[in-house]
Amino acid sequence: MAKYVGARQKRVEDPRLITGNARYLEDVQLPGMLHAAVLRSPYAHARIDSIDTSAASRLPGVVAVFTGQDFADLNPLPCAWQAGGVTNNANTPRVLEIDKVTHTGMGIAVVVAEDRYAAEDALAHIEVAYSVLPTVVDAKKATEAGAPQLHENAPDNICMTWECGDQDGTDRALGASDVVIREHLTNQRLIPTAMEPRGAIGSYDPGTEEYTVWMTSQAPHVMRLLMTAFVMGIPETKMRCLSPQVGGAFGSKIFLYPEYPMVAVLAQKLGRPVKWTESRQENYIATTHGRDHQTDFEVGALRDGTITALKVTTYANLGGTLSTIAPGIPTSLYGSMLSGTYKIPHLHCQVYGVYTNTAMVDAYRGAGRPEATFVIERAVDLVARELNLDPAEVRRKNFIQPEDFPYEPASNLLNGLAYDSGEYEKALERALEQVGYREFRQEQQEARQQGRYLGIGLSSYVEICGVAPSKWVGLPGEGWGAGLWESANVRVHLTGKTVVTTGSQSHGQGLETTMAQVVADELGIPIEDIEVKHSDTMSTPFGYGTYGSRSAAVGTIALYNSVQRIKEKARKLGAHMLEASEEDVVYQDGNVFVKGSPEQAKTIQEIAGAAAVAYDLPAGMEPFLDDTAYYDPPNCTYPFGTHICIVEVDTDTGRVEIKRYLSVDDCGPVINPLIADGQVQGGITQGIAQALYEFAAYDDSGQLLTASMMDYAIPKAEHLPHFENSHTVTPSPVNPMGIKGIGEAGTIASAPAVVNAVVDALSPFGIRDINMPLTPQAVWRAIQEAGR
Amino acid sequence: MQKIPITVEVNGRKASREVEPRLLLVHFLREALGLTGTKIGCDTSQCGSCTVHLDGMAVKSCTVLAVQANGSQVTTIEGLGNGELHPMQQAFWDNHGLQCGYCTPGMIMTATKLLEENPNPSDEEIRDGLEGNLCRCTGYENIVKAIRAAAETARGGS
Numbered sequence: 001m002a003k004y005v006g007a008r009q010k011r012v013e014d015p016r017l018i019t020g021n022a023r024y025l026e027d028v029q030l031p032g033m034l035h036a037a038v039l040r041s042p043y044a045h046a047r048i049d050s051i052d053t054s055a056a057s058r059l060p061g062v063v064a065v066f067t068g069q070d071f072a073d074l075n076p077l078p079c080a081w082q083a084g085g086v087t088n089n090a091n092t093p094r095v096l097e098i099d100k101v102t103h104t105g106m107g108i109a110v111v112v113a114e115d116r117y118a119a120e121d122a123l124a125h126i127e128v129a130y131s132v133l134p135t136v137v138d139a140k141k142a143t144e145a146g147a148p149q150l151h152e153n154a155p156d157n158i159c160m161t162w163e164c165g166d167q168d169g170t171d172r173a174l175g176a177s178d179v180v181i182r183e184h185l186t187n188q189r190l191i192p193t194a195m196e197p198r199g200a201i202g203s204y205d206p207g208t209e210e211y212t213v214w215m216t217s218q219a220p221h222v223m224r225l226l227m228t229a230f231v232m233g234i235p236e237t238k239m240r241c242l243s244p245q246v247g248g249a250f251g252s253k254i255f256l257y258p259e260y261p262m263v264a265v266l267a268q269k270l271g272r273p274v275k276w277t278e279s280r281q282e283n284y285i286a287t288t289h290g291r292d293h294q295t296d297f298e299v300g301a302l303r304d305g306t307i308t309a310l311k312v313t314t315y316a317n318l319g320g321t322l323s324t325i326a327p328g329i330p331t332s333l334y335g336s337m338l339s340g341t342y343k344i345p346h347l348h349c350q351v352y353g354v355y356t357n358t359a360m361v362d363a364y365r366g367a368g369r370p371e372a373t374f375v376i377e378r379a380v381d382l383v384a385r386e387l388n389l390d391p392a393e394v395r396r397k398n399f400i401q402p403e404d405f406p407y408e409p410a411s412n413l414l415n416g417l418a419y420d421s422g423e424y425e426k427a428l429e430r431a432l433e434q435v436g437y438r439e440f441r442q443e444q445q446e447a448r449q450q451g452r453y454l455g456i457g458l459s460s461y462v463e464i465c466g467v468a469p470s471k472w473v474g475l476p477g478e479g480w481g482a483g484l485w486e487s488a489n490v491r492v493h494l495t496g497k498t499v500v501t502t503g504s505q506s507h508g509q510g511l512e513t514t515m516a517q518v519v520a521d522e523l524g525i526p527i528e529d530i531e532v533k534h535s536d537t538m539s540t541p542f543g544y545g546t547y548g549s550r551s552a553a554v555g556t557i558a559l560y561n562s563v564q565r566i567k568e569k570a571r572k573l574g575a576h577m578l579e580a581s582e583e584d585v586v587y588q589d590g591n592v593f594v595k596g597s598p599e600q601a602k603t604i605q606e607i608a609g610a611a612a613v614a615y616d617l618p619a620g621m622e623p624f625l626d627d628t629a630y631y632d633p634p635n636c637t638y639p640f641g642t643h644i645c646i647v648e649v650d651t652d653t654g655r656v657e658i659k660r661y662l663s664v665d666d667c668g669p670v671i672n673p674l675i676a677d678g679q680v681q682g683g684i685t686q687g688i689a690q691a692l693y694e695f696a697a698y699d700d701s702g703q704l705l706t707a708s709m710m711d712y713a714i715p716k717a718e719h720l721p722h723f724e725n726s727h728t729v730t731p732s733p734v735n736p737m738g739i740k741g742i743g744e745a746g747t748i749a750s751a752p753a754v755v756n757a758v759v760d761a762l763s764p765f766g767i768r769d770i771n772m773p774l775t776p777q778a779v780w781r782a783i784q785e786a787g788r
Numbered sequence: 789m790q791k792i793p794i795t796v797e798v799n800g801r802k803a804s805r806e807v808e809p810r811l812l813l814v815h816f817l818r819e820a821l822g823l824t825g826t827k828i829g830c831d832t833s834q835c836g837s838c839t840v841h842l843d844g845m846a847v848k849s850c851t852v853l854a855v856q857a858n859g860s861q862v863t864t865i866e867g868l869g870n871g872e873l874h875p876m877q878q879a880f881w882d883n884h885g886l887q888c889g890y891c892t893p894g895m896i897m898t899a900t901k902l903l904e905e906n907p908n909p910s911d912e913e914i915r916d917g918l919e920g921n922l923c924r925c926t927g928y929e930n931i932v933k934a935i936r937a938a939a940e941t942a943r944g945g946s
Contacts, residue, residue: 010881017889018877018896020825020865027824117808195829195837195890195924247827247890248924280830508888508925674884678926682887685927709834709922717915717928 004517004527008674011513012527013506022245025199025216030273033201034063036266037119038259038276039109039126040286041101044137044320044357044702045148046130048099051109056125061118064270065126067109068098071265077256078230080222081328083479084162084353089154091355093321095231095258095265102150102320103357104702105285107258112266112274135702139317139354140294150320150355157355159318160327164335165348165411173309173346177300181382186771187371189292189317189696190689191284191712192364194507196247198287199277202263206271211239211264216246217535218253218505219545222482224537226256226324227264239264243535246507250686251363252288253507254547255324284707289696290364292317293330293371299379305387305394309346312338312375316361318353323362325480327353332415332478333368333464333548339409340376341424341462341640342398347411357702363547365686366463366747373461377752378769381458381759385768391756392432395460399424406635406733415475419462419638420732420740423666427728428460431642431664434724440646448764453649454659455761458642459753465741466553466637466734485632486550487541488559490566492625494612496525496605500532503543504555509743510675511551515559517671518737522563523604524590541628549639549741552671557735558631565627573611574602576618637732637740641665643684643749645757651765654780656692656758662724663749668731668740676742677725683746684723689715690747691754695773713773762786794858798823799867807854814838816854817864825865825893829922836921839894840864846901848894848920865893868900876900876938885934887925895921899935907939 016022053065071094079090096107109126113119134148141147142157150157174180201214211234217223220241228236246253259276266274278287294315300308316330335349380398384391400407406418437456444454467473470483487503500519504511512532520527534540546555567587574592575585584594591601607625610616614623646660663680670676693713697705706712731738751772758774759767765786770778791806798821805820817823817840826849829837838849841863849862868874876896879885886892895918902909902917909917914935915928923931 011884014881014886014889015873017886017892018865018873018880019869020823020893022889023824024827024890026828027818029822117810193924195835195888195922196827197829246888248888250924280832280835510887678884678887678930681927681929682925683927686924708832709830710832714834714922714924716922717918717932718912720915720928722911723927723929 002521004520005671007672009513009517009672011510012516013510013512024196024245024247025201025214026277028201028214028244030201030203033273033275034112034114034270035116035119036110036112036263036274036276037116037123038107039123040105040282041108042104043101043130043132044104045133045135045150046101047133048097048101048108049129049131052127053109056111056122059118059122059125061114062122063112063114065109065111065122068094068096071095072098074261075231077258078226079322079324079326080226080481081325081479082481083327083331084160086160086327089151089159091151091154091321093258095262103359104704105282105359110262112270135357135700137356137358137698137700137702139292139315139356142354142356143352150357154355158352159322159355160353162331162335162351163349165413166346167348169411170309170311170346170348174298174300174311177308178303179386180298180300181386182298183378183382183769185295185375185378187291187293187295187374188772190290190364190694191696192250192252192290193714194248194250194252197278197280197283198253198257200260200263201273201275202267203273204268209238211268213239213260213264214242214244215260216253217243218249218507218547220505220535221503221537221542222545223256223260227261231261240538243505249507250365251290251367251547254545255288255362280709281707284712285359285704288323288360288362290361291371292361295375297375297379299383301383301387303387305383305389305397307342307344307383307398310338310344310379312349314351316351316353317356317358319358319360320355321360323360326360326362328480329363329368334372336414337369337372337464338376339413340373341400341460343400345410347409347413358698365683366744367548369463369744369748370687370751373459373748374752377459377461377756381756382768391458392428392437395428395458396425415478417472417635420635420734421730422462422638422640423728423730424460424640427640427664427666428642430728431644431662434726435644435660435662453651453761455647455649455757457645457753457755457757457760459749459756460642461749462638462640463744463748464636465549465639465744466633467548467550468554468633469635470632482544483632484544485630486554486558487543487628487630488555488562489541489628490519490559490562492566492604492608494609496529496608498523498525498530500530500559501540502532502534502555502559503541503545504551505535505546507546509546509551509679514552514671514675515556518556518560519563522560523567525604549743552739553637553735553741554631554633556739557633557737558629560737561631562627562629566625569625570604570607572618573621574607577602577607577610633734635734637734639665639667639740639742639745641745641749643753645753647757647761649758649761649779651783654776654783656774656779658688658721660724661721663746664726664728665742665745666728666730667742667745668738669729670727679742680725680746681723683744684750685715685720686747687750688720688754691751691772692774693719792855794855796857797861799863809853809855811854812850813852813854813857814849817849823864823866827890827893829890834922835891836898837891837894839897839921841897841901846898865897868896874900875941879934879938879941883930883934883937885926885930891921891923895923895931902935903939903942907942909939911936
């Protein structure tokens, strides 16, 4: 009986967080610990001619200064996800660059000192001679003739080309359409901006030759593998990686960064632990960015609004070098999802991944799917506009219907996978009803007569989550360098107190609570008796970590499967203790009893004790209730929903005010509505931020103009509306709990909802598109230009 | 560098140290006193993660020098509840007003002062009052809710 699952259970991790007792990386102090500061290139494209560290080395408090030559025996960082033709022209950062930089912020030298103030002081005393080279920051311009070339092995700065779908069929279908609409969309560059900056601490034990690295990571097991096997060339068994409390990540802490192996090697070289933590400015120039697509699309339709074909060409800016999984984001997680919630018979997507003199671009919340959703949800609105149809009607007409599932998008867009389940129209209708769609259209008409511009925007999204099936990620064209199953261990101790370890990694999602809820219900024990532990390679089974909304739909299912096996063993032992035959006993709510005789029960606590002391076990049974599961799902999951935004645009100032924001999300059964709604609200906020506020701007020389929180517009409380959140529940057939995942839904859905609303508000001006972010200046300018 | 002796009363306890004149209060609290509950999230006094109470005012401790706090009283997140949960901490917990928790100490320190100055704020006044504190996880919905709940608790209890 579900007691915890589905309940608004308060989070078990919160007491330490609200009292200042949580230990984040910056809070970890080791005896004798030194502090490192990294000298970063002020130029976006330059040769390093010479570095003189002698003056810096002599400063008080400085222990040592190192340059790239000191790490020359280490390999460059690996790129683990080589979609398209990346294999031969991958260029990745080194721990410190030796002869060349391709974006500002690349590490050139490192100072290690007794404290951070001394280390930072010394940076100014390192003399570097650069030969500055010409720069290019725009992905499309970088591919044009005469553009500065960043890497010898990547002609025209093209890192990769990738395509999916059916080009000829799509061209023919476009030719046979009643209307074809062409549009150019920009999906601007964003900075993830977790509130906790990144950091790492290395220590080394010369006795055992073992490294320990603490880091701000979403995937400590993967970091260990990449650092040891790929960068340092040592056995992974010689390193332990830990993520302490992690203060938000949004994708930016999935990746291997140069500083992680750096602190490990520094600790070994110097015989003392070494800590490095980044400043916010370093976070903005040297940690990964997200999105940065330029897209041209053509969408074909019949007069009645039936969409016939979608053809997309995207230039994806990957930055000056490749981050860990950069090529996978604008490919597998983008092109594959361009059919959205619609039955589009012909699709084709061509992607160019391009090097430019900018920070590395990799996964940022939603990772590819917000970009895909933006294209298709803008395209559907443009079809409606062109044909003078209601955007809700065009969505209804083209939706994949419940009986179509499992639905394989046309043109083999998803490389053999199929959407699992969905009731797209139900979510849309509920959202329209809640918002009062018809009444709003009336109100909009009346407002326009008074010179007020209200607009409504819809976004009916589907995402690909629970990203895992190893047989899919290993297919040609996908290019992942790993499997993506997940692990869990469940151990019921002698007193019945239970420890769960997981390969997932919680950095704000509340996994310690939701996972405990599942175990408590399944085992039938109080939630207080469960500890969920994660993020330490020494004490948890290998796991791929937390991203891609996979810790409910993959990580938690591993846990669920493990508990089922624990229960089965407990049932057998219980039967033995009751002197009953195994087939006659059942496990229910923490008790094992003969069917029909619940009064004669053995509790899970009694059984755990019997299993642990092992005085009297059935023949062949091993002691202890302990099970490890590795779960590799047969498919991804496909959460969906509809978001609606209502805005009012002040046409004198260009200011956009969000009057209402409403979401109907379907992530299957909800483990904890409190946490799920929190995820949705935070996600929506990041999408609204993209639509209205945030933009990582570079000048032509590759200088980041938004390199601090003074210039990069993170929304504040006053910039955001109250959110109206609700759910429909369509279980996924992929896993036994029916769970789909919720971490990214808000971000995936929200940007097009806001932009569609603003464009709808300004339709009387003939405006059909404005590039994000829709700042007052951008909106005002669009109105002025439309008026001409 | 020349060091200056200072004495600061932190969470009711007097602490005397010799510090560099340039030492920031947040580093004094975190490194000299080991009170790591106060967080650092930016270089430019935008994020508010480092908010503490200095002589009864909510200040960003990254923008105060430790020597400026000489002779002052400072309260950090560790000292807010006197060993129990402060009603604002309880309200953040009850209302899921935090996710990753990194902005939370600063957010709670700001929120308690906000209610001292305006015990019955509207949602709009709460949002305006959080102008100096950034959260990247929650979208502020539940932070506003938590502060409203704490205000209601305070009014009900008085």
